[in-house]
Amino acid sequence: MLGGKGLMTTCLIGLLFLAAFMNSVQAQTEALQSSVKTAAQDKMTERKVRVQLKWRHQFQFAGYYAALEKGFYRDAGLDVELLEVENGVVPIDQLMGGAVDFAVADTGALIYRSVGVPIVALASIFQHSPSILMTRGAGDVTDLADLRGRRVMLSGGYMNAELVAMLQAAGLSLEDVELVPDDTSVDALVDGKTDAYNGYLTNEPFGLENRGVDFQVFAPMAYGVDFYGDTLFTTEAKITNNSDLVEDFRAATLRGWSYAVEHPEEIVDLILKKYNSQGKSRAHLMFEARQSIELILPNVVPLGYMNIERWERIAEIFTEQGRLKGPVEMRAFLHPSDDFDRFVDVLYRQRENIGAAVILVIAVLLVLHIASLRIQIRARTAELEVAKKRAEEEARTDALTGLPNRRCFFETASRDIERIKRNDGDMSVLVADIDFFKEVNDTYGHVAGDHVLRKVSEVLKRNVRAGDVAARIGGDEFAFCCPDSGASEAEALAKRLRDQMATQKIDYDGSQILVTLSLGYAQYQPGQSLDELVQNADAALYDAKRNGRNTIGSSQNKVREKAT
Structure with a gap:
């Protein structure tokens, strides 16, 4: 696990790498612009360059052919000559003897460097040796x-x-x-x-x-022995005295290799036409192309990439075999030609820290994502609870008047009647109807009728006790559940509601509308069901209406009292 200090170091490394990458992109852009400018200036005075290959012509050197034939060397202001190996010719000897400017050789060049030969590795084309x-x-x-x-x-x-x-x-x-x-x-x-x-x-x-x-x-x-293959070399003197030529040649060569691995069939045809000194068949060259590209790894690492740790391991193997005569200063032997190569090398050497940083970032993002999901879930759950509560309230409330609706009335009354049965108490139910309500709609319109219903509901809510329930159970029909109330209390409530409504003037659109109520009540009798109790109150209401409206009817004694 990373400690606090290690965590800070890892994060800083990540930030430094990001800054280095952005600088690298800028450097690459500037280098490209400079390269284009240099190529234009040198087009008329191309610089002569001789390259010693390590064997005879074949796909093994496809990138050099591509750079030559596609004009990449010419674009860089270079006039390049590629030399095949002849009997007894050693590429490094040719390079150090001044016969050529660059040479393609194996990792054995380390042995030369260990005895003081000032050769420098520019790019390893094959990431794995084909040997x-x-x-x-x-x-x-x-x-x-x-x-x-x-x-x-x-x-x-x-x-x-x-x-x-x-x-x-x-x-x-x-x-x-x-x-x-x-x-x-x-x-x-x-x-x-x-x-x-x-x-x-x-x-x-x-x-x-x-x-x-x-x-x-x-x-x-x-078997764990991983050497580079076909590395491009030059001399320290060449880098010191003509660094622009070295950089231009390396960049154009890598550009040629990039083209070759993307167009192997085209380059095979080119070899058959101009470079087939060994007389290989097209099938043979295509086989070589496929195998070579797998060893070059163009989609895994940058073309020509060299890692200092791999070179150090190769040096260790040479030392174990007694081939290396002395230590090799790798920083002098290897020549990253631009900031990007240095950046890649740093990335590789810091891969463990980078890996830890990546894991840390992923872990933090995962934790934040989980926390965000939990917050969203809690918020959504709260929203659903509110919506559920609102839906339940709406399902039990009359939308027009705000009074409890028929469903709520019967649920509440059912609970009350069961409690009354257990406690042997009293309970009454009233029902009320607006007299001649149809005439209000016919005279003033349904909007006026809705306004009247709301005003009547306000009067009813003001005149019931805290424990009573007033509900709208039909168009212009209302019901009241009055627990712990006998017939006398129900009759008193009915009179109060009737009298209040009879004196209420409802203003609407410049007119005053007067409405009255007819009511019926019934007291719970032992053994009755709620439906029977409500039916008795309904029967009393109908008796009241038949007796002239604005009247109260009772199911207990069938007394009808007409208002004066």
Whole structure:
């Protein structure tokens, strides 16, 4: 777990990397503008450049052909000549002898650097070396350890360093195998002259497959030995005296490699037309192209990327084999040509801190997201509770008058009547109807009728006790549930409501509307249901209406009292 100090350091590193990246983008833009300007100035005076390849023409050098034929070198003001290897020619020797300006060589260049040869690595094109050991698949060698006491063909000098390291990783030394003379033809393996052959993953497997020869491959990377392949080199003097040329050549070369890996078929056709000194078939070159691109890793790391830690590990292997004569100052040996390469190198070396920072940021974002979700859930739950409560209230309230509606009246009255039954108490129900309400609608309109209903409701609410329930249960019909009230209390309430309403003048649109109420009440009798109680009050109301309106009817004694 990261402590407080480590957490702060990790976050600062993340911020510094972001700032460095933005600076890198700006630097790249400025460099591009400068490159375009330089190319335009130098177009008429191209600089001569000679490049020593490490082998004869094939897809292995596709990026150089692309840069030459697509005009990338010309755009940079360079006149480039590519030189194949001739018998006895060593690329590094050609470079240090001044015969060429740049050379393509293996990681064995470290050995030269360890004895003071001032060579500098500019770009590693192959992120993984294509060098492999091959055996016959039909033989009895199924593992590297089976090569003990067998014949093994290895390239001379430092070129076999990674294969020797692979054998050592498998528990074998050179003394455990029989070394046979190096032969560039895979026929030595096919004809049984050797049990293991040093080949290239990009080349020999194609010939064996076409000949129907069963074989197996042992790659150093599978044994933890991971060398670069085909690195571009120059000299310290060249960088010191002509740094612009070095940077321009490197940038144009990488541009050529970018084109080559994106257009392999076009470059294969170019090789067949102008660079096929080995007479390879198109199928063979396409096989080499596919294998090469997998080793270049263009979609994983920037083309030409070099990591100082990998070079240091390669130096360790050379030292273990007794090949390195002294320490190598990697910062002098490696030459990141621009801020972006330096930035990538820093990113790689700080990958653990960056990983921790990324995990931390993701964790914080996840926590914040979860907290946000919880807040949203709580807020939504509260909204739903309010909406539910509002819906329940609306379902129990008459929208026009604000009084409880029929449903609420019967629910409340049902609870009250059950309580009365248990406690042997009194309870009465009143029902009221506005007299001649239809005439109000016919005379003044339904809007006026709604206004009258609201005003009548206000009168009813003002005149009932706190424990009573006044509800609108129909168009112009109202009901009252009066718990703990006998017939006399119900009759008194009925008279009060009738008299209040008879004296109430309702103003509407310049007119005064007078309305009266007819009421009926009934007292609960033991054993009655709520429906029966309400039916009795309804019957009393109808009796009152038949007796001339503005009247009170009682179900107890059938007495009808007409208002004076």
